[in-house]
Amino acid sequence: MENLCDKTGRLIKAPENFISPEGIRSVFAEAKAGRRGFIRQAFAAAAIAGTAVAGTGTAPPVVAASNPVPPEGGDPNILNLQAHTTGLGMPVVTDGYGKPSKYEQNVQRRQSPGLTQTNQASVSFAPLQSLFGIVTPSGLHFERHHQGWWDIDPSKHRLMLNGSDSSLMKTPKVFTMDEIMRMPSVSRFHFIECGANTGMEWGNVAVPTVQYSHGMISCSEFTGVSLKLLLDQCGVDYKKARYVLAEGADGSSMTRTVPMELIENGEVFVAYGQNGEMLRPENGYPLRLVVPGVQGVSWVKYLRRIEVGDQPYGTKDEAIHYVDLMPNGLHRQYTSTQECKSVVTTPSGGQVLLDKGFYSISGLAWSGRGKVTTVDVSVDGGRNWRPARLQGPVMSKCLTRFNIDWVWDGKPAIVQSRATDETGYVQPTYRQLRASRGTRSIYHNNATQSWLVQESGEVKNVQLS
Amino acid sequence: MFSSPDRLCGWALMRRLPVFLAFALTAGAASAQVLPGLGRPATPKEIAAWDIDVRPDFKGLPKGAGTVAHGQDIWEAKCASCHGVFGESNEVFSPLIGGTTPKDIETGRVARLADGSFPGRTTLMRVPTVATLWDYINRAMPWNAPKSLKVDEVYAVTAFMLNLGGIVPDNFTLSDQNIRDVQNRMPNRKGMTTDHAMWPGKGLTSGRLDVKAVACMSNCATEASVASMLPDHARNAHGNLAEQNRIVGAQRGADTTRPAALGPEARLPAPPHRATAQAAAAPAAGPDINGMLAKNTCTACHAMDRKLVGPSFREVAEKYAGKPDSVAYLAQRIKHGGSGVWGQIPMPAQGISAQDTQMLVQWIAEGAKRP
Numbered sequence: 001m002e003n004l005c006d007k008t009g010r011l012i013k014a015p016e017n018f019i020s021p022e023g024i025r026s027v028f029a030e031a032k033a034g035r036r037g038f039i040r041q042a043f044a045a046a047a048i049a050g051t052a053v054a055g056t057g058t059a060p061p062v063v064a065a066s067n068p069v070p071p072e073g074g075d076p077n078i079l080n081l082q083a084h085t086t087g088l089g090m091p092v093v094t095d096g097y098g099k100p101s102k103y104e105q106n107v108q109r110r111q112s113p114g115l116t117q118t119n120q121a122s123v124s125f126a127p128l129q130s131l132f133g134i135v136t137p138s139g140l141h142f143e144r145h146h147q148g149w150w151d152i153d154p155s156k157h158r159l160m161l162n163g164s165d166s167s168l169m170k171t172p173k174v175f176t177m178d179e180i181m182r183m184p185s186v187s188r189f190h191f192i193e194c195g196a197n198t199g200m201e202w203g204n205v206a207v208p209t210v211q212y213s214h215g216m217i218s219c220s221e222f223t224g225v226s227l228k229l230l231l232d233q234c235g236v237d238y239k240k241a242r243y244v245l246a247e248g249a250d251g252s253s254m255t256r257t258v259p260m261e262l263i264e265n266g267e268v269f270v271a272y273g274q275n276g277e278m279l280r281p282e283n284g285y286p287l288r289l290v291v292p293g294v295q296g297v298s299w300v301k302y303l304r305r306i307e308v309g310d311q312p313y314g315t316k317d318e319a320i321h322y323v324d325l326m327p328n329g330l331h332r333q334y335t336s337t338q339e340c341k342s343v344v345t346t347p348s349g350g351q352v353l354l355d356k357g358f359y360s361i362s363g364l365a366w367s368g369r370g371k372v373t374t375v376d377v378s379v380d381g382g383r384n385w386r387p388a389r390l391q392g393p394v395m396s397k398c399l400t401r402f403n404i405d406w407v408w409d410g411k412p413a414i415v416q417s418r419a420t421d422e423t424g425y426v427q428p429t430y431r432q433l434r435a436s437r438g439t440r441s442i443y444h445n446n447a448t449q450s451w452l453v454q455e456s457g458e459v460k461n462v463q464l465s
Numbered sequence: 466m467f468s469s470p471d472r473l474c475g476w477a478l479m480r481r482l483p484v485f486l487a488f489a490l491t492a493g494a495a496s497a498q499v500l501p502g503l504g505r506p507a508t509p510k511e512i513a514a515w516d517i518d519v520r521p522d523f524k525g526l527p528k529g530a531g532t533v534a535h536g537q538d539i540w541e542a543k544c545a546s547c548h549g550v551f552g553e554s555n556e557v558f559s560p561l562i563g564g565t566t567p568k569d570i571e572t573g574r575v576a577r578l579a580d581g582s583f584p585g586r587t588t589l590m591r592v593p594t595v596a597t598l599w600d601y602i603n604r605a606m607p608w609n610a611p612k613s614l615k616v617d618e619v620y621a622v623t624a625f626m627l628n629l630g631g632i633v634p635d636n637f638t639l640s641d642q643n644i645r646d647v648q649n650r651m652p653n654r655k656g657m658t659t660d661h662a663m664w665p666g667k668g669l670t671s672g673r674l675d676v677k678a679v680a681c682m683s684n685c686a687t688e689a690s691v692a693s694m695l696p697d698h699a700r701n702a703h704g705n706l707a708e709q710n711r712i713v714g715a716q717r718g719a720d721t722t723r724p725a726a727l728g729p730e731a732r733l734p735a736p737p738h739r740a741t742a743q744a745a746a747a748p749a750a751g752p753d754i755n756g757m758l759a760k761n762t763c764t765a766c767h768a769m770d771r772k773l774v775g776p777s778f779r780e781v782a783e784k785y786a787g788k789p790d791s792v793a794y795l796a797q798r799i800k801h802g803g804s805g806v807w808g809q810i811p812m813p814a815q816g817i818s819a820q821d822t823q824m825l826v827q828w829i830a831e832g833a834k835r836p
Contacts, residue, residue: 106708106718113703117557119768130711147605148759160507160515164524172512173504183500204693208703208721232497233504242668245518251611253604255518259666294665305515312669314521314594316601323591323657329579331591331656334670335663350706351716359715368665376680382687385680414691418680426678431688436675440581444663452691458719461695464688 066355106130109140112212115200120148123194125215128345128364133391134189134399136218138275143282144194144216144296147252152302154278154286157249159270161234163241164309170235177272177286183225186269188292189398191366193217193338195295195322198445202434205461209350213449213461214343217366219399222290223273227263227306230270238264241308245315246289249304255315256298257334258291260308267292267397270303292397293368294336295443297322327438338368340427341446342375342402342419348451349461356410361388362403367421371395374420375402381414381450381464382429388417413453414462431465519600523644526596530640531621533628539618540625543607546766546774552587552629557774561588562629565652570632573655589630593654595647599623609765697725752824754836761817763825769835776807782833795826 069075100107109124116122124143126136136142143149154177163169194216200206207213227244244263248254262268271290272278279285284301291298297317312318312334323331342365347353361379365372371394376385388404402417419427430447437444452462519525541550548554552562564587569575575590577583592598603619605611614622624639632650633639639647648654659670695702701721703709710718719725758764766774767781776784785791799822802814817825828836 103712106710106712108709110704110709118773119764121558127709129709147608147611160511162507162512162516164518164520172507174507174511175504179503182503205695208695208700209706209709211709212703229498229500230504233499235497242666247515247518251605253517253611255600255604259664259669261666307516307518309520311520311522313518314597315518316597316605319521319594319597319657320588320592320601324661325578325586326658327579327581329574329576329656330658331578331653332661332663333593333657333659335661337663337665339663346714347716350719350721351710352719353716374680376682383683383685385682385685418678420680425674426680428676428678432676432678438581452694456725457716458725459716462691463693464690465692 107140109142109215110211112200112207121146123216125211126218128210128215128217128343129348129351131345132401134219134364134401135275136220138220138277138280138283141218141220141274141280141283142194142216145252145282146254147250149282150250150302151281152249152286157286157302157304159230159287159303160305161230162305162307163236164245164307168237168241168308168310169231173234175230180225180230180270180287181272183229185223185225185273187221187223187273188269188290189219189221189393189395190290190292191217191219191338191397191399192290192296192299193341193366193368195297195335195338195443198447198449199442201447201463202441202445203439205463207349208461210343210345210348210449213349214345216296217364217399219366220274221276222269222271224269224271224287224290226266227268227270227289228266230306231263231308236308240310243309243312244268245305245307245309245313246298246300246303247305247307248284248300249302253304254297254300254317255313256300256317257312257315258289258294258298262291262294293338293370295322295338298336322443324437324441324443326441332441335444338366339444339446340367340369340372340419340421340425341365342372342417342427343449344377344415344417344451347415347453347459349459351459353408353453353457353459355457356408359406359408360403361406361415362401363388363417365390365400365402365417365419366398367419367423367425368397369425370397370422372400372419373422375400376418376420377402377404378416378418379406379413382416382448385418408453410455412455414464415451415453416448418448429465430463434465517600517604519596519603521594521596523596523641526599526641526644527616528641529616529620530638530642531617531619531624532638533621533624533633533635535618536621536623536625536628539614539622543610543614544622547608552626555585559587560585561626563587564590565630567631569652570650573651573653575653575656578653578656589626589632589652591653591656593651593657595623595627595644595651598626599644609762700725752828754824754828757821757824761815761821761825766812769833775812778829778833780807782829782831785830786832792826792830795829796822799825 107127107130109126111122111124122145126140126142131140157177159175159180160172161169162172197216198213201213238260242260244258244260246256246258258268269290270287272287274280274283279288284303287303288301289299289303318334322335323333324335325331342363344361344363346362347359353359361377363375365375372390375388375390377388378385386404388402391401391403394400427446427448433445433447450462450464452460454460516525547557548561549556553560564577564583564585565575578586578590599619602622603612603614607613620639624633624637627633627639627647628635628637630652632652633647660673661670662672662674664670705718705720705722707718707720710716768777770777770779772780781795785795788794798812799815799817802812804812
C-alpha cells in the first residue's frame with residue numbers, strides 16, 4: 001500500500017465525495033483485515049473492465065480506493081436513473097427566501113460548551129471547516145453579543161452625531177435610516193475578527209476544531225456610508241477632534257474609541273448592507289460601524305451615536321475587557337489592530353481524510369494592516385515551506401483564500417500555514433508570540449496553527465511548543 | 466501665500482496658480498461635501514437623552530452623590546443575584562471584587578497581575594479608571610434592566626463596590642466632588658501600557674512591534690515534537706464532530722462518540738441519516754415560547770437545560786412532572802416570586818401577563834421541550 005500513492009503521475013484523482021459513508025466504513029473495515037487483499041478484491045472488476053483506463057503500461061492501473069467500480073460493472077448511481085432524473089421537480093418560490101440543501105444541515109454556527117456563563121453575553125463560532133472562498137454566508141456569521149441581540153424597527157432607528165465639546169462639532173445632527181440610505185454608498189469586502197479569536201489556545205490546546213479555534217472571524221461585503229461624509233455634514237474640527245466614540249442602541253450600549261486617522265482616510269463606514277441584503281439582526285440590523293482591520297468589538301452594532309472628542313474614552317471594553325495582560329502585570333490598552341494571521345481550514349482538527357492520495361490544502365489568511373502578500377504552507381511541522389496559491393481577489397483587510405496541492409502518503413503529517421502582509425509582517429509561531437506576551441493576554445493570538453494528520457486519517461489540533 | 470505676487474516673475478505665477486487652484490478645489494470637495502436635505506440638527510434635549518458617556522477625565526459625569534450604605538441596599542436587591550453578595554461570585558459573571566491589596570492602592574499597580582499562578586482577574590484588579598466603572602454601571606446595568614438606575618443610585622452602587630475593594634471607607638459618600646480623589650486610590654491606576662503597535666492611529670501608542678518573525682523556507686528550526694493536544698477524555702466535549710462537518714467532500718468529521726483507540730473505523734463519520742437527523746429542525750408551529758421567554762427576560766436567569774441563576778426549565782419540568790396542581794402552583798410562584806426550593810437566590814415577583822404566565826406554565830407542565 002505504501003507505494004500506491006507516491007507518484008502523482010500514476011494516480012487517478014479520487015472523487016472521495018462520490019462514495020457513501022457506509023462505503024467508506026467498509027473500506028476501513030477491510031483495511032483493518034488487510035488492505036492489500038481488499039484492494040485486489042474490490043478492484044478486480046475494474047481491472048477486468050478497463051485496462052485501458054490507465055494507458056498501456058505494464059503496471060496495473062492505480063485506482064482510488066474510495067471510488068471503486070462495483071462487481072456488477074458500474075455504479076448503481078449511474079446505471080439506475082434516479083427519481084430526480086425521471087420525475088418532475090419542485091416549483092418556483094417553494095420558499096420565498098431559499099435555504100441551504102437539507103444535506104447541509106451540519107453546517108451551523110455553534111457555541112463552545114462552558115466558554116461563557118450566559119447565552120446573552122456569549123459567542124457563536126462560524127463553521128470555517130465547511131466554508132469556501134472568502135465570503136461568510138450571513139446566517140453563518142459568528143455572533144458576539146454583550147447583552148443579547150435585538151431585531152430593531154428601522155423606521156425608529158436614529159443615528160446621532162455630536163461632540164464631547166461644542167467646540168469640536170459645529171452642528172450636532174440626527175439622521176434617520178431613510179436619510180442614511182439616500183446618501184452615496186460604498187460596498188467593500190472586509191473581515192471582522194473578534195480580538196479574542198483563538199484566545200482559548202494561548203496556554204495549550206483547548207478546543208478540537210477550527211470552528212472553535214478560529215471561528216470568531218467572518219467576512220462580508222458591507223454596504224453603507226463613509227463616516228467622514230456623515231461627519232462632514234456636521235462641521236468637525238479635525239485638528240482637535242482626533243478620536244471618535246461609537247455607541248450602540250442595545251442594552252449594553254457598547255462604546256469603543258476609534259482613531260480619527262481611520263475615518264479621515266475613508267476606511268470607516270456605517271453599514272446597513274451585508275452580502276447584498278440588509279444586515280442580519282444578530283449582526284446589528286439596521287446599522288453598524290465597519291472599522292476595517294480592527295477587532296470586532298469596535299464594529300459597534302445597532303449604532304446609535306458617534307461622538308468626536310479630543311482624547312480616548314477608556315470605555316469598559318478598553319479598560320476592563322479587551323486589554324491584553326503582559327507577563328509583567330501591565331495590561332496593553334487600546335490594542336485594536338488584528339495582526340496578520342492565517343489558518344488551514346481543510347484538512348483541520350476533527351476531520352478524517354478518506355484515503356491517501358491527492359488533497360488540496362485550503363485555508364484563509366488576513367491582515368488588519370492591508371493585503372496579504374504570501375502564504376506559505378508546511379506539511380512537516382514547520383521545517384520546510386512551500387508558497388501557496390492565493391485565490392483572487394486579494395483585497396485589503398479582507399480574507400484571502402489560499403490553497404496548495406498535497407499528496408498524502410498516509411504517514412503522520414503536521415500541516416501549518418504562515419501568512420505575510422504587505423507591511424512585511426510575518427505571522428509568528430507560538431514560541432515567538434509567548435516570548436513577548438506570555439500566555440495570559442487572552443486577546444490577539446495570531447500564532448501559526450498546527451494540525452496533526454494521523455495515520456488513521458484523523459486530524460488533531462496540536463501545538464508544538 | 467500670494468500676498469505679494471509682484472515678487473514672482475510672471476511665468477512662475479502662471480505655472481503655480483492652476484496647481485494651487487486644483488489642489489484647493491479637490492481638498493475642499495473631499496473635506497466637506499454637504500448633502501442638502503439630509504440630517505437635521507439634534508436638539509439639546511435629544512443630546513442629553515443619549516450623550517451619557519463619561520470619560521476617564523470625568524467629562525460627561527453628571528452631578529450627584531450616593532452612600533456606601535445605599536449602594537449596599539441596591540446591590541442586594543438588583544446586583545447580588547448575578548454578582549454575589551460581595552461581588553465575588555463566579556456563577557453568572559466573572560468576579561468583580563477581590564485580588565487587590567492596600568499596598569496596591571498605594572502603588573497603583575495590582576501586584577498579583579504579575580503572578581502567573583494567581584487564578585482570577587477581577588474587575589477591580591484591572592480597571593484603571595473609576596469613571597469607566599461609573600459609565601458602565603450607568604449604561605448597561607442591571608443586566609436585564611439596563612439604564613434603570615438613577616444618577617444617585619449609580620454613585621451609590623459604585624461607592625459600594627469601591628468599599629468592598631477597600632478603596633473607600635464604610636461611611637463614604639461618593640460624589641462628583643470627590644470622585645477625582647478616589648481615582649488616585651484606584652489599585653490598578655498605573656497598570657496600563659500603550660507600548661504596542663496595535664492602535665491604528667497616531668500619537669496614542671508607541672507603535673513598536675513586539676514580535677518580528679522571519680519567513681524561513683527550508684531546513685528551518687522547529688520544535689521537536691507535539692507539546693499539547695486534547696486528552697482523549699475530552700474527545701467528545703464539543704459534541705460529535707461527525708455531525709459538525711459536511712457529509713460530502715474531501716474529508717468527514719470524526720465520530721467522537723467512540724474512542725479513538727479502537728482503530729481507524731472508529732473515527733469514521735456517522736451514516737448520513739444520523740448526521741442529518743440531529744441538525745436543526747424547522748421550528749414547529751405552536752405558541753412562540755422563545756419570544757415569550759425573551760420578552761419577559763426569563764432567560765436572563767433560566768436556561769433550557771442547565772442551571773444559571775435559577776434552575777433550568779427542564780429541571781423545573783421534571784420536578785413537577787405528573788403533579789396535578791403543578792400548573793396552578795407554578796403560576797403562583799411566577800406571580801409572587803419565592804426562594805428556598807432551588808437554593809437561596811430568590812426569584813423576584815414577575816410582572817408578566819396572565820396570558821404569558823399560562824403559556825409558560827403549560828409549556829413547563831408539558832415537559833419544557835426545547836421550542
